[in-house]
Amino acid sequence: MKPDFGLTANDYARYRAGFPDSFFERLKKFGIGRPGQSVIDLGTGTGTLARGFARQGCQVTGVDIARPQLDQARLLDRTEGLTIDYIVARAEETGLRGQSFDVVSAGQCWHWFDRTLAAREAARLLRPHSMLVVAHFDWLPLAGNVVEATETLIESHNPDWGLGGGMGMYPHWLHGLAENGFDGLETFSYDVVVPYTHEGWRGRVRASAGVSGSLPEDKVRAFDDALARLLAADYPGEILGVAHRVFAVVARAQ
Numbered sequence: 001m002k003p004d005f006g007l008t009a010n011d012y013a014r015y016r017a018g019f020p021d022s023f024f025e026r027l028k029k030f031g032i033g034r035p036g037q038s039v040i041d042l043g044t045g046t047g048t049l050a051r052g053f054a055r056q057g058c059q060v061t062g063v064d065i066a067r068p069q070l071d072q073a074r075l076l077d078r079t080e081g082l083t084i085d086y087i088v089a090r091a092e093e094t095g096l097r098g099q100s101f102d103v104v105s106a107g108q109c110w111h112w113f114d115r116t117l118a119a120r121e122a123a124r125l126l127r128p129h130s131m132l133v134v135a136h137f138d139w140l141p142l143a144g145n146v147v148e149a150t151e152t153l154i155e156s157h158n159p160d161w162g163l164g165g166g167m168g169m170y171p172h173w174l175h176g177l178a179e180n181g182f183d184g185l186e187t188f189s190y191d192v193v194v195p196y197t198h199e200g201w202r203g204r205v206r207a208s209a210g211v212s213g214s215l216p217e218d219k220v221r222a223f224d225d226a227l228a229r230l231l232a233a234d235y236p237g238e239i240l241g242v243a244h245r246v247f248a249v250v251a252r253a254q
Contacts, residue, residue: 001160003112003213005045006066011212013072015203017194018048019107019137023246024056026188030250032131033058037102040125042091042118043109047073047084049135053105054082061085061101063094092117098124104132115176123181126253132182133250138168140191140243146201146235147242153230154210157223161210168245182251189247196240198231 005012027033035057041050044062046069054060054077062084064070070086077084089095091106091113104122106113122132141148141164151164174185196204202224206212212220231240 001162001209001214003209004066005209005213006068008207008212009046009066009068009072011203011207012069013046013076015200016046016048016207017137017204017244019052019135019246020192021052022190022192023135023137023248024052026248027133027250030131030133030186032103032133032250038100039103039105040094040096040101042094042104042106042122043112044073044086044107045069045109047076047086049105049107050084051077051080051082053103054084055080058103061087061096063087063089063091065090092121094121094125096125099127101125102127102130104130105135106133107135108137110134110136110170110173115173116180119177119180119182123253128253130253131250132177132253133248134170134173134177135246135248136168136170137244137246138166140168140245141165142243145243146231146240149230149234150201150205150227153223153227154205154208157219157226158210158215160214163210168247170247170249173249177249177251181254183254184252186250187248188250189245191243191245193241194244196242197238198228198235198240201231201240201242202227 033056039053039058040061050062139147
């Protein structure tokens with residue numbers, strides 16, 4: 001499956017929760033996110049991770065192949081009074097000058113890249129001994145929870161999806177980074193609960209690769225109607241507490 005996240009841009013901007021503030025607090029122990037640092041965020045999408053760094057006082061550049069996502073990112077930046085530079089480019093070949101950044105970040109996207117090429121490009125962009133952070137903020141399908149039910153519904157509408165059942169941990173990223181210009185690798189993970197209204201959860205799920213990112217509009221509508229019925233019948237509370245896991249790999253450029 002090769003989703004087009006440009007098709008999800010509106011829902012993505014409105015409904016996908018960014019990394020929690022606690023994530024940026026944890027990065028501080030690695031010296032990541034200090035005011036004045038130059039950060040490039042690969043696969044930035046609507047800029048959720050980029051804005052997190054900008055709020056810390058970093059000078060941020062966001063890179064993505066989907067221009068509609070970057071258009072939404074700029075709108076969201078303006079609502080917060082933030083200034084972030086965006087360029088349309090592949091993470092594997094940004095075209096930017098080497099050794100220009102203190103931090104390379106990638107949130108919710110490393111699995112979509114050619115990871116060998118992306119790691120080499122990250123190493124090229126970083127100043128010596130600077131830092132890379134590859135991070136994920138995934139919903140968790142646990143027995144009987146709304147995520148498990150939602151994933152089952154996605155699979156029934158999109159059998160090609162194939163991304164269900166994950167547990168939000170990616171230790172296999174470490175091997176590729178160690179082979180392509182990085183050392184001093186560390187990881188951390190922790191769980192949080194994110195509140196969603198029914199409308200918010202439907203929008204969040206529509207913004208995913210398995211729905212708007214890969215289904216035609218009529219099938220997206222059919223899925224969304226089915227999810228609305230499922231939530232009303234089985235999860236009628238006003239607010240859904242949706243389990244998520246934060247996972248990050250931090251590595252130093254050699």
